[in-house]
Amino acid sequence: MVQLFNGGPDRGGGDDRPQHGRYESCLEEAGFRIETINPNQSPWNLGPRHHNAFRGLDPLRALRVLLLRRDAAIICAHAESALIVLLLRRLFRLRARVVVWELQWSASWRFRVIVNRLAIRRADCSVVFGSNQIELARERFDPGAPLVCIPFCIDLDFFRAQACPDETPSEIFSCGFDDGRDFPLLLEACHGLGLPVLIKTGGKLPLDPVGHATVRQNFERLSYPDFRRLYARARIVVVTTHATENASGVTALMEAMAMGRPTIVTDNPALRDYFAPPDALRIVPVGDAAALRAAILDLWRHPEEAEAMGRRARAFAERHFHPRLHFQRVADLYKSLLPPPSAGVARPRGALENPG
Structure with a gap:
């Protein structure tokens, strides 16, 4: 599977910061090979000079996916990062299922409203972090849009009960x-x-x-x-x-x-x-x-x-709120979007037949 997000490279975690995104290990355990393609930097992408939403559009990255990742199983992306891929998927005969991740709500920003409407209507599924957003998205963008709520997670090892030896909660x-x-x-x-x-x-x-x-x-x-x-x-x-x-x-x-x-x-x-x-x-x-x-x-x-x-x-x-529960739900969603092995359809590359 391929991940396309609006932001820059993940600098990783450590003992001094939370590690919410145990993405690759959890999904790889579920049988998915992960490739994250970050947005290009200037001058190949004009977006970094502006909002992350513009950074995510990145036409060169989208073409790279359409030409070189046509047989991926899943493409998971923010709406802006997914837009060009979704608009051109039929032309390039893209086999991947495309999942729009974490809808961004900006009712007063017309650019984002248009992007969300175009992306959600074409995506195989869109993920929201609150179940209230399912009805809102269908009312605003597409009544028949496939949406699912997957609540987010927290690093329970970093955020845990701690005593302050020099002071009491005050x-x-x-x-x-x-x-x-x-x-x-x-x-x-x-x-x-x-x-x-x-x-x-x-x-x-x-x-x-x-x-x-x-x-x-x-x-x-x-x-x-x-x-x-x-x-x-x-x-x-x-x-x-x-x-x-x-x-x-x-x-x-x-x-x-x-x-x-x-x-x-x-x-x-x-x-x-x-x-x-x-x-x-x-x-x-x-x-x-x-x-x-x-x-x-x-x-x-x-x-x-x-x-x-x-x-x-x-x-x-x-x-x-455990990350493993969150990413197990993500893996279950991805698997549900793939054709079953017995369907006589070749499974796209990026999903293993026997996870683990």
Whole structure:
């Protein structure tokens, strides 16, 4: 199989950073040979000077696949990376099944809307990270589009419960950088409480010098271990988002639960595939500052119950967020797209008859 993504080369992982993408080992164990073809750089590809979406178009890479990878079993790609391949697949008699991976939602960006519509209509399957996106994609792009939800995963070895020997969990922590986050809701809920709050985000937040005297915003560029330490020293983690089409906040939610921290999340429909039972995760309505304030106070005033909730969250993460579970689902999807060996059709190169 061939992987085409919009970004540049994966620099790999190590003990000092999470390794979510145990892609090749898991899929190879399932019987797939993996080849990742990264986008060309300038001057052969004008995209690197702009957004990753333009980088992914890369006509030269697409032609390389159409000419030299015609017998691949699966081509997995972001919509932009798949577009030219999909538009020309019949002309080049491409045998590969094409899977569009992780739809990017940008309703206000017409370029991406057009790319998604063209790609989804032609793909053999498209993968989303939230089941709410299946109906949205069919309404917006193609009523008959084959879509499947495969929830994402987290590196449970990197994000695990940790003790801070020099300090005890002592603050409310929230983080995130995408437009779907609702930090004003958290600020409203914490106004005047006098509880220590740390928010890690980009743009400067409107902090009231009086009502938010104990709220701090972190602008530092942190290493992965230092970022993980912010979770470890958090007494409560809060993930507040608007009701979004994409799974805004999903990474922070999984990281907090994997770290075993007592966590509060707003009831964003895009995140519901990742919600633990009520005894392991506190869920409040989107936009409801009073409910969020009550949940924060309840967990703050009952630390032993909160820590027990965090331990149950970690157990839930181990059962549901493991990379091996995620990539087994990916492998099962790929296999379902291939013709069975008994169908009298030659299986494309890149899939083994006897995995393992």
